[in-house]
Amino acid sequence: MKALHGQRGASLMELITFILMTNISVVALMLVFTTIMNKVPATPTLSIANLLANQCMESYIGQRRLLGYSNSLLTCSNSPSLPANCTTLPGFNVAATIACNVTLPNDGSSISKTISVTVSGLAKTTMTALLASY
Amino acid sequence: MMKSQRAFTLVEFVFVILILSVLSAFSTIAINAGYSSYLNANQLLTAEAQGRQALEIMMRDMHQLRSSADIVSMSTSALSFVATNGQTISYTLNAGLLMRQIGVGTSQILGQGIVSLGFTYYDINNVVTTIAANTRYINVNLGLTQSNASFHMSAGIFTRDLI
Numbered sequence: 001m002k003a004l005h006g007q008r009g010a011s012l013m014e015l016i017t018f019i020l021m022t023n024i025s026v027v028a029l030m031l032v033f034t035t036i037m038n039k040v041p042a043t044p045t046l047s048i049a050n051l052l053a054n055q056c057m058e059s060y061i062g063q064r065r066l067l068g069y070s071n072s073l074l075t076c077s078n079s080p081s082l083p084a085n086c087t088t089l090p091g092f093n094v095a096a097t098i099a100c101n102v103t104l105p106n107d108g109s110s111i112s113k114t115i116s117v118t119v120s121g122l123a124k125t126t127m128t129a130l131l132a133s134y
Numbered sequence: 135m136m137k138s139q140r141a142f143t144l145v146e147f148v149f150v151i152l153i154l155s156v157l158s159a160f161s162t163i164a165i166n167a168g169y170s171s172y173l174n175a176n177q178l179l180t181a182e183a184q185g186r187q188a189l190e191i192m193m194r195d196m197h198q199l200r201s202s203a204d205i206v207s208m209s210t211s212a213l214s215f216v217a218t219n220g221q222t223i224s225y226t227l228n229a230g231l232l233m234r235q236i237g238v239g240t241s242q243i244l245g246q247g248i249v250s251l252g253f254t255y256y257d258i259n260n261v262v263t264t265i266a267a268n269t270r271y272i273n274v275n276l277g278l279t280q281s282n283a284s285f286h287m288s289a290g291i292f293t294r295d296l297i
Contacts, residue, residue, distance in 0.1 A: 012146050016153060023157035030164035037171030044182030048287055051189065055273065055290030059260070062271055062292035066258050073260075084260040085271045089286050 045123035049092060053127040056086035056094055056117040061129065069133045074113060076100040092121040101130075174283075181247055181280035182287075188232050188244035189274060189289040195223050195234075196272055196291040205266040213253050213272070227251040232276070249284070250277030269293065 010018075063073045063083065073083055076098050088094045099114045111133050118126045142150075198218045199205070206214040206222055214224040224235040225244075232245040256271035257263040272291045277284065 012142060012150070016150065019150070019153060019157065023161060026161055027157075027164045030161070030168045034164065034168040034171050037168060037175050044178060044186075044285070047182050047186050048285065051186075051287055051289050055288060058290045058292040059271060063260075065292075066270060084262070085254070085256040085273055085290055087254075087273060087288060087290075089288055 045091075046125065048089060049119040049121075049123040049125040050127075052088060052092055052094055053117045053119045053125050056082065056096065057115065057127050057129055059083040059086045060096070060115045060117075060131070064131045069113075069131065074098060074115075074131070076113060086117075092119055092123075094119050177280050178283060181278050184245040184247070185276050185278050185287045188248075189276065189287060191234065191244060192225060192274055193289055193291050196293060199293045202267045202269055205269065208253065208255060208264075208266055208269070210253055211251055225251070245276070245278075247278055247280055248276055249279050250275070250286075252277075 060074070060083070063071055067073070073080070078097050080096055080098050082094060082096060086094060086096075095118050097114075097116045097118075099116075101112045101114060113131045114128060115131060116126060116128045118124070195217060196215075199215055200218060204216040206216060206224075208214070212224065212226045214222060217223050221237045222235075224233075226233050226235070227248060227250070230246060230248055231243050232248045232251060233241040234244050235241040252275040254273040254275070255263050255266075255269045256273070257265075257268040258270050260271070263269060270293060272293065274289050274291070276287045278287065
C-alpha cells in the first residue's frame with residue numbers, strides 16, 4: 001500500500017531510544033522501591049520499644065500501689081534507678097524521670113508525680129503517666 | 135515501492151534484540167531485589183504482629199490474676215493459673231508454637247516461629263522469686279525468628295489484684 005505524503009514509521013534510532021528510556025525508567029523505579037523496602041528495619045523495633053516502655057511503667061504503677069506514694073523507688077529525680085523488673089533488650093536503652101508536681105499554694109509537698117519512661121536505641125518512644133498521692 | 139520505504143535489516147533486528155536482552159537482564163536483577171526486600175519486610179512484620187498479639191493476650195490474661203493462690207504452677211518456661219472465670223489458663227512452647235490452653239480444652243496457637251518463651255517472676259521489692267505466693271510482677275520474653283532475623287519481645291505485667 002502506498003504511504004500517504006508525510007507519513008512514515010519510527011526509525012531504528014527512535015525505536016532504540018524509546019526502549020532505552022523505558023528500561024532506564026523501570027530500573028530506576030525498581031531501585032527506588034528496593035531502597036525504600038530496605039529502609040524497613042531488620043527487626044520491628046518500634047513495637048519492641050513500646051513494650052519495653054510499658055513494662056517499665058507497669059513496674060512504677062506497681063510500686064505505687066504496693067509500697068505507697070513515698071517509697072524510695074518513686075523519689076523525684078531526673079535519673080532515678082530503674083526497678084529490677086524494668087529490663088531492656090540488646091540495642092535498646094531505658095531511662096526514666098520522676099518529677100514531683102507541687103501543690104498550690106506551694107507548701108513544698110507534692111500531690112502527684114509525673115513518671116516518664118524513655119526508650120532509645122534502635123527505636124525511640126516515651127511513655128508518661130501521672131501518679132497521685134491519694 | 136517508494137524509495138524511502140524499506141524494512142529493518144537482519145543486522146538491525148539482531149542489534150535491537152541484543153539491547154533488549156541486556157536491558158531485560160538488568161531489569162530482572164532490580165525487580166528481584168525489590169521483590170526479595172518486600173518479602174523479607176512482609177515476613178518480619180507478620181512475625182512482629184504475631185508476637186505483639188500473643189503478648190497482648192497474655193498481658194490481658196495475667197492482669198486478671200485474683201490471688202497468688204490462683205497460680206497453679208510457674209517456671210521459667212511455662213505458667214499456669216486460674217482466671218477470673220474459674221478456668222485454668224496455661225502457656226507453653228511446643229515445637230515453635232506458643233500455646234494457650236484453657237481448662238482441658240483444645241490449645242490455641244498464639245504465635246508461630248517462636249524459638250523461646252521465658253517467664254521471670256518478681257516479688258514486691260522487685261527481687262526475682264520462684265515462690266508463687268510472693269509473685270507481684272511477671273515478665274514475659276519471647277524469642278522470634280523470621281527471614282534469617284532473630285529478635286526478642288519483652289512485656290511486663292503488674293498483677294494488679296495481687297496486693
